[in-house]
Amino acid sequence: MKIALIGATGFVGTAVLAELLQRGHDVTALVRNPAKLAPQPRLAPRALDATDAEAIAAAVRGHDAVISAFNPGWDAPELYAQFMQGSAAIVAGVERSGVRRLLVVGGAGSLFVAPGVQMVDTPEFASHVPANVIPGAKAARDALTALRGNVALDWTFLSPPALLAPGARTGKYRVGGEQLLMAGDAPAGISVDDMAIAIVDEIEAPRHVRARFTVATA
DSSP states (O other): OEEEEETTTSHHHHHHHHHHHHTTOEEEEEESOGGGSOOOTTEEEEEOOTTOHHHHHHHHTTOSEEEEOOOOOTTOTTHHHHHHHHHHHHHHHHHHHTOOEEEEEOOSTTSEEETTEEGGGSHHHHHHSOTTTHHHHHHHHHHHHHHHTOOSSEEEEEEOOSEEEOOOOOSOOEEEOSBOOEETTEEOEEEHHHHHHHHHHHHHSOOOTTEEEEEEOO
């Protein structure tokens, strides 16, 4: 497939890029600084302003699918506003491009921990997550809410589990829906490489079109 990957040099994007290339896909890596990407077969780096919908439309036109691992950076001074601006521009740009398939990598904060209660709204979240991250978590939640009303795209939103970190690529994961996955009494986790596998699996064989899903270690 021909895949456009937004945010290919970030924590998640780097793992997704490696997984896509390993499986033989042609990848257009859309990043702020293409010089960060070493030349590789099937890789076409391209500079992109992720808040410019017209530039996004031009960059992704002709691709089979778009994966967005967009994040303005946890230390961005206006993180919530920048996150929402970029998320809206990406959706609008993909719509204008004529590409229908969009997978968005979001946050775990919007997963439910009790009926009607999302993790981002709990006291535990506020006490365990750095203060600079919370606006981004709330923006990811609001971006998902906006995406749920979109009927123009065959979108998917992937929320990682509560714990996402470097680790072994096992090739195994379990899938959940709207609720936070647990490992016994504690929140579950996954390695970023295994989450990348889940992302590319969903692109190759869609199972969550116009839906959100989550994954964790099997």
